[in-house]
Every structure is written in structure tokens, then in C-alpha cells.
Amino acid sequence: MNSATLYISGYVPLMTAHLPFFDDDNTSSDQILLALRQSVDNIDAALIHMLAERFRHTQAIGKLKAKFSLPPADPKRETQQIARLRRLAQEAHLDPDFAEKFLNFIIREVICHHEAIAAKNPKK
Amino acid sequence: MNSATLYISGYVPLMTAHLPFFDDDNTSSDQILLALRQSVDNIDAALIHMLAERFRHTQAIGKLKAKFSLPPADPKRETQQIARLRRLAQEAHLDPDFAEKFLNFIIREVICHHEAIAAKNPKK
Numbered sequence: 001m002n003s004a005t006l007y008i009s010g011y012v013p014l015m016t017a018h019l020p021f022f023d024d025d026n027t028s029s030d031q032i033l034l035a036l037r038q039s040v041d042n043i044d045a046a047l048i049h050m051l052a053e054r055f056r057h058t059q060a061i062g063k064l065k066a067k068f069s070l071p072p073a074d075p076k077r078e079t080q081q082i083a084r085l086r087r088l089a090q091e092a093h094l095d096p097d098f099a100e101k102f103l104n105f106i107i108r109e110v111i112c113h114h115e116a117i118a119a120k121n122p123k124k
Numbered sequence: 125m126n127s128a129t130l131y132i133s134g135y136v137p138l139m140t141a142h143l144p145f146f147d148d149d150n151t152s153s154d155q156i157l158l159a160l161r162q163s164v165d166n167i168d169a170a171l172i173h174m175l176a177e178r179f180r181h182t183q184a185i186g187k188l189k190a191k192f193s194l195p196p197a198d199p200k201r202e203t204q205q206i207a208r209l210r211r212l213a214q215e216a217h218l219d220p221d222f223a224e225k226f227l228n229f230i231i232r233e234v235i236c237h238h239e240a241i242a243a244k245n246p247k248k
Binding site (some may be wrong): 013029032033036037039040041043044045046047048049050051052054055056057058060061064065067068070077083084085088089092093094095098099101102103105114 | 160164165171173178194208209228
């Protein structure tokens with residue numbers, strides 16, 4: 001009885017069922033851990049690329065705001081974003097509190113960028 | 125000269141060129157801001173869904189670790205993840221320091237989840 005699949009909850013084997021070595025009930029816990037980590041690595045690559053694209057857009061917003069002397073932060077917009085992401089998180093079975101913390105983490109970074117752009121481009 | 129496109133750097137109009145109202149040089153800064161924010165909202169929805177999928181996998185890892193009494197944190201794995209994400213970030217023109225901060229933010233949350241799972245599932 002050394003098969004990890006016999007011990008852990010049902011969706012773990014399902015997540016690893018596409019892997020070549022998952023062809024019987026003798027898959028070890030090491031193999032399952034490796035398979036799950038490979039998926040996490042793929043997801044992380046996707047996240048990094050989406051974040052890169054997000055920052056391309058927020059940098060454009062930063063330049064626009066600097067040019068038209070708009071404030072770097074926009075509390076009304078942020079409130080709407082938080083409410084929307086909490087709802088999306090709930091639909092995706094992600095902890096809405098974590099989604100909110102995540103957005104705040106990103107927004108803090110974006111505002112720093114906006115302030116840096118504004119400092120480099122004082123209004124003429 | 126009220127056209128925002130005349131003032132801001134070249135890639136902002138390019139980013140908004142797919143929008144129906146972007147048909148001349150008279151697009152206002154409000155319209156460009158709205159267009160950029162719509163893209164940010166789409167990207168955020170993608171990020172939330174990727175994060176949800178990431179947590180499905182790390183929860184499975186947490187259960188596996190709890191069952192086999194593996195430690196919630198794995199510093200060697202984390203070092204490899206950070207080096208890889210910094211490289212991916214550089215390729216995607218994302219600040220590698222931000223990518224590292226982002227991964228640390230996510231890992232802190234994941235370790236909390238793993239510890240909670242381990243506390244609920246003491247080894248028999």
C-alpha cells in the first residue's frame with residue numbers, strides 16, 4: 001500500500017491523470033508532487049506574462065495621467081476594481097480576501113510607477 | 125490641439141487602435157484612459173482565474189504534504205522558482221524584482237494554507 005493515490009483526496013489523481021507515468025495505482029507521492037509542481041510552474045509562467053502585459057497598460061495610463069496632471073491614485077476606480085475582483089474570485093472558488101490583498105499589492109506597485117513617471121514629467 | 129494622441133508616447137494609441145471610437149486624431153484622454161482600463165480589467169479577470177487554478181494545485185500539494193508529513197515550506201524549491209520567474213520576467217520586460225516580490229507574496233499565502241491543512245490533518 002505505498003500508492004499515494006490511495007491516500008489522498010480524489011481530485012489529486014484526476015489532476016495528474018494526463019501525465020505519462022500515471023498509468024496505474026502505484027504512482028508514488030514524489031511523482032504526484034512533481035506533476036503538481038509542473039502545473040504550478042506552467043501557471044506561474046502564464047501569471048508572469050499576464051502581469052507584464054498589465055504593467056504595459058498601467059505604464060501607458062501613468063504617462064497619460066502625468067501628461068494631463070491626473071492624480072496617480074483613483075480611490076473610486078479602486079473600489080470598483082476590488083468589488084469586481086471579489087465577485088470574480090468567488091465564482092472561481094478563490095478566497096475573495098486573497099483576491100483583494102492581491103489587487104492591493106499590484107495597485108501599490110502601480111501607484112509607485114505612476115508617481116515615478118509624474119516626477120520625471122513635470123507639467124510644463 | 126485637444127487630442128491626447130498628439131501628446132502621449134506612440135504605443136498608447138497603438139494599444140487603443142482596435143477600439144471602435146479610435147477612428148481619428150480627436151480621441152480624448154478620457155477615451156484612451158477608459159480603453160486602457162478595459163484592457164486592465166480583462167487582464168485582471170485572467171489573473172484571478174489563473175490564481176484560482178494555482179491554488180487548486182497548491183491545495184492538492186498541501187494535502188499530499190500533510191499526508192506524508194512533508195514540511196509546508198521547501199526553501200530549495202522556492203529558490204529555483206524565484207530564479208526561473210526572474211528569468212521569465214526579464215524576457216517579458218517585467219521588473220524581475222517585482223516578479224520576485226509577487227512570488228513571495230503568493231508563497232506566503234500558500235504556506236499558510238499548507239500549515240492550516242497540516243493542523244487539520246495530524247499524522248496518525
